[in-house]
Amino acid sequence: MNPFFNDNDSVSALEAQYNAQRIAFAPIVFQVARSMRDLGVLKALYEHKEGLSIEALAKETNLSTYGITTLIETSLSADIVKQKGELYFITKTGCFLLNDPMTIANMNYNHHVNYQGLFSLDEAIKSGKPTGLKVFGEWETIYPALSILPENAKQSWFTFDHFYSDSAFPEAVKKLLSLKPSKILDVGGNTGKFSMLIAKSDKALHVTIMDLPEQLALARENIEKAGLREQIDLLPANVLAPKHSFPKGFDIIWMSQFLDCFSEEEIVNILSKAKEAMNEQTLLCIMEPFWDRQRFETSAFCIINTSPYFTAMANGCSKMYHSKDFIKLIEMAGLKVDEIIDHLGVCQSILKIKRG
Numbered sequence: 254m255n256p257f258f259n260d261n262d263s264v265s266a267l268e269a270q271y272n273a274q275r276i277a278f279a280p281i282v283f284q285v286a287r288s289m290r291d292l293g294v295l296k297a298l299y300e301h302k303e304g305l306s307i308e309a310l311a312k313e314t315n316l317s318t319y320g321i322t323t324l325i326e327t328s329l330s331a332d333i334v335k336q337k338g339e340l341y342f343i344t345k346t347g348c349f350l351l352n353d354p355m356t357i358a359n360m361n362y363n364h365h366v367n368y369q370g371l372f373s374l375d376e377a378i379k380s381g382k383p384t385g386l387k388v389f390g391e392w393e394t395i396y397p398a399l400s401i402l403p404e405n406a407k408q409s410w411f412t413f414d415h416f417y418s419d420s421a422f423p424e425a426v427k428k429l430l431s432l433k434p435s436k437i438l439d440v441g442g443n444t445g446k447f448s449m450l451i452a453k454s455d456k457a458l459h460v461t462i463m464d465l466p467e468q469l470a471l472a473r474e475n476i477e478k479a480g481l482r483e484q485i486d487l488l489p490a491n492v493l494a495p496k497h498s499f500p501k502g503f504d505i506i507w508m509s510q511f512l513d514c515f516s517e518e519e520i521v522n523i524l525s526k527a528k529e530a531m532n533e534q535t536l537l538c539i540m541e542p543f544w545d546r547q548r549f550e551t552s553a554f555c556i557i558n559t560s561p562y563f564t565a566m567a568n569g570c571s572k573m574y575h576s577k578d579f580i581k582l583i584e585m586a587g588l589k590v591d592e593i594i595d596h597l598g599v600c601q602s603i604l605k606i607k608r609g
């Protein structure tokens with residue numbers, strides 16, 4: 254395990270005061286960086302490596318010199334641009350903001366999904382309810398609303414979710430198929446991406462996606478388009494509802510980026526239900542991004558800072574877990590971790606679990 258954030262509190266008081274200002278002004282710097290990207294200023298600088306003056310930038314982007322100066326000066330303070338005389342140039346950080354898929358996914362998700370709702374984080378922390386969700390509508394949790402969120406929020410949510418899980422799917426498919434399963438239950442299968450990939454990779458395999466009915470409408474459309482209706486079944490269910498139990502007879506129960514949508518108590522409850530559907534041969538495979546099991550601190554930073562979204566926007570009670578805390582919950586449900594495979598895709602680990 255990597256000792257992330259071990260250098261904390263090692264800077265001078267002067268540097269610490271500067272760090273505190275970076276945090277105090279973070280929402281402003283964030284919005285300026287996003288406007289620099291979305292209004293085409295970063296692109297203009299990227300395409301003019303020879304540098305551009307304020308006037309040339311204003312002309313290139315059709316913005317006023319006042320607007321450009323405001324954006325450029327904050328960007329200068331945030332290492333997004335650099336200045337030589339009258340000319341401005343994009344920095345390496347600016348290039349990541351403009352071109353890096355992870356940065357783009359994180360920024361769009363934070364702007365379109367989280368920004369307004371996180372204003373009410375205090376209330377969410379105190380009440381245990383996703384109080385920020387009211388910026389989009391009146392729901393208990395974000396999950397039944399995913400397919401009807403405003404278009405920008407919906408696109409950004411799915412791109413963010415898929416960015417972190419999709420990159421691990423090809424390797425995960427190989428690991429699962431090496432176990433020679435004939436029936437897989439994909440719990441929280443979302444739009445059907447994983448199920449479709451694994452079904453295409455083994456034509457003899459049968460997959461069932463269990464998810465909320467609202468979510469399965471999107472999955473159904475995708476599966477029909479891909480001509481996989483014969484191989485993939487849909488099981489509408491709310492895993493939290495006492496009347497819904499897990500179906501039996503599967504070789505592998507697969508949960509990808511699913512249990513982080515629930516509180517500790519709910520996770521134990523869901524895993525106990527899964528256990529009831531497992532026999533000695535059934536393998537429960539859980540794929541999760543654990544912040545303590547990353548290769549790079551950048552990944553740990555992104556994963557940790559996804560938790561406040563769960564608090565204020567998603568359901569008020571879940572988070573991205575530390576692997577030690579998560580394994581405790583598995584054991585509380587009477588299950589046993591048999592193997593952990595780290596570093597799949599950008600940030601995922603797979604826990605292979607058996608009946609205890």
Ligand SMILES: C[S@@+](CC[C@H](N)C(=O)[O-])C[C@H]1O[C@@H](n2cnc3c(N)ncnc32)[C@H](O)[C@@H]1O
Nearest residue numbers: 396418441442443464465468491492493509510
């Ligand atoms: C973060 S997404 C994960 C999607 C996908 N497995 C992946 O790896 O990208 C969580 C999924 O859990 C589903 N979900 C949330 N609460 C649920 C519940 N109570 N019962 C069933 N599914 C639920 C959501 O609809 C969503 O599809």
